[in-house]
Amino acid sequence: MTVVREYDPSRDLAGVEDVERRCEVGPSGKLSLFTDLLGDPISRIRHSPSFLMLVAETGTEEKEIVGMIRGCIKTVTCGKKLDLNHKSQNDTVKPLYTKLAYVLGLRVSPSHRRQGIGFKLVKMMEAWFMQNGAEYSYIATENENQASVNLFTGKCGYSEFRKPSILVNPVYAHKFASAWRRTREHDNWRTEFFPRDIDSVLNNKLSLGTFVAVPRGSCYGSGSGSWPGSAKFLEYPPESWAVLSVWNCKDSFRLEVRGASLWRRVVAKTTRVVDKTLPFLKLPSIPPVFKPFGLHFMYGIGGEGPRAAKMVKSLCGHAHNLAKRGGCGVLATEVAGEEPLQRGIPHWKVLSCQEDLWCIKRLGDDYIDGALGDWTKSPPGASIFVDPREF
Template sequence: MIVVREYDWSRDLAGVEDVERRCEVGPSGKLSLFTDLLGDPLCRIRHSPSFIMLVAEMGTEKKEIVGMIRGCIKTVTCGIKLDSNHKPQNDTVKPLYTKLAYVLGLRVSPSHRRQGIGLKLVKMMEEWFRQNGAEYSYIATENDNQASVNLFTGKCGYSEFRKPSILVNPVYAHRVNLSRRVTVIKLDPVDAESLYRLRFSTNEFFPRDIDSVLNNELSLGTFVAVPRGSCYGSGSGAWPGSAKFLEYPPESWAVLSVWNCKDSFRLEVRGASRLKRVVAKTTRVVDKTLPFLKLPSIPSVFKPFGLHFMYGIGGEGPQAAKMVKSLCGHAHNLAKDGGCSVLATEVAGEEPLRRGIPHWKVLSCDEDLWCIKRLGEDYSDGAVGDWTNSPPGASIFVDPREF
């Protein structure tokens, strides 16, 4: 008999960690990635406004954890408010919010699969979502993970919704040189919040509680890149505040924020041959010995490693992609100083600024798959209708708390 109940740290931790160890995650056909949650199975959801973890338990006398699922709820942008003529209200584009639930971390012990445990966990999680007022639920899975896709689209009623790209770049042993034509400015959380709300709050999936994200201890800062010759790139004290900056912006500019995933979870690449390990180590030795050559090197990913995540990427102007490249270089150096092995981000498949984001194709995923389901009637202010049928936009806002 299978019982699904809420996770209890005092008695379930060992069982949950055992299932995690036996469930490798990562794109099939590539090297397997094992996730280490640093002794806290809730670490990937506890920073959300509302969250829960459920476990599936089997047995009568000797009970065994055979599966688990995590979920969280937040309010995000799902469109823009329109009047009866399908035009922005009062000629001003304003975000339309909805309460969205996210399913992540679904695991079933390999020895107990094909017994309906995953389906039961998802159904129980969706019931909790409904009880807490969520209007939609979505999941992210690898595009070629057929078992996961079949479960959610075939049995749970989800539909394919968005196909963003996960872009991953290694952190080299040398520091990346930044363009001398670009100035990078670090914003305080108040200014960062103002910038995002004023310019990016209508992006799909933008979190209404962006202030909580930017003020979180895992957020390492928000950075703006501007041309060095502009009035904002002339040195310290030149930043006028986000509102003034957006009123009189330079010809081109870009922004991104950095999130410290290293303190939440670690990854480990498994299944690599001895030859690949030797080649990777050789590149690191050469890079450390001759850093002035700026040779790309493969970090040590065959033991637990950490990563930094870049989010809130945006910008404007003909040189915006180059500005993003400078910000990614700055983020790379932060990751190097922080002892991380990779730098990652996730953007819409049609994101125009992605060409400025350095990444290795072998480490990246061109099509991550997001599936969505409508849980009930849409109670949003100025109803958008059924969000699941809306066409994709050029950009999305990926919440770092859910990566």
């Protein structure tokens, strides 16, 4: 008999870690990425407004944890509507909000799979979502993870929704030149999935700052050091500009690439030796990703103008230098597949995933707003917000 209950850190930590280890069996001969949560199984969701972790336990006298699932709830933008009460053209577009739940970290021990435990964990988590007013639930998984796709889209009633790109770039031994201006303000509510509690994200101790890039010679790029505020900036923006924020994942979890051949390891080490010996060449080197490493995550990427992609590239250079000082192995981000600024984000294809898969499900029968309809059937936009608290 399997019982699903809330995670108790005082007695469940060892069992959860054991399940994580038993699930770390990647495809033979293929590179696999594994996550070490540094002794805190809820570290990736505890910064969310509302979160829960469940475990599945079997046995009568000798109890054993055989599965777990994490989930969180927040309020996000899910579209736009016209506000006919305002006469100004700039005020006619207002965001639509919905209470959205996210399923993260579903694990079932290999010895207990195909027994309905994963399905039971998902349904129990969804029940908690609905009890707390969530109107939609979504998950992110890999296209190649057919077992996960089948569980959610087949048994649990989710539908394929968005296919963003995960872009990963190594942190090299050398620095990059970048021109940027720093600000703590953020105004990007028109982006899909943008959280209503954005201030909580930006003011979190793991957020390393929000940065804006502008062309040299513009009134904002004169080097005066003054910042007029986001409202003034957006009212009188330069011809081109870009913005991004940086989140420190290094202190929450470590990653490790496994399954690499000896040849791959030798090539990777050779690039580091050359980069260290001849730093003036600034040759790209592969960090030691076959050992546990940390990462910084870039989020809230946006911008406008014909040179916006170039501005984003400059910001990525600054973010790279932050990651280098922080001792990280890679710099990562996730953007919509249709995001035009993607061409300005440096990344290695071998480390990246061009089509991550997000699946979504409506938890209730009522519409949140007549102007919205059913969000699950809405066409993808050019920009999505990937919450760093859930990456």
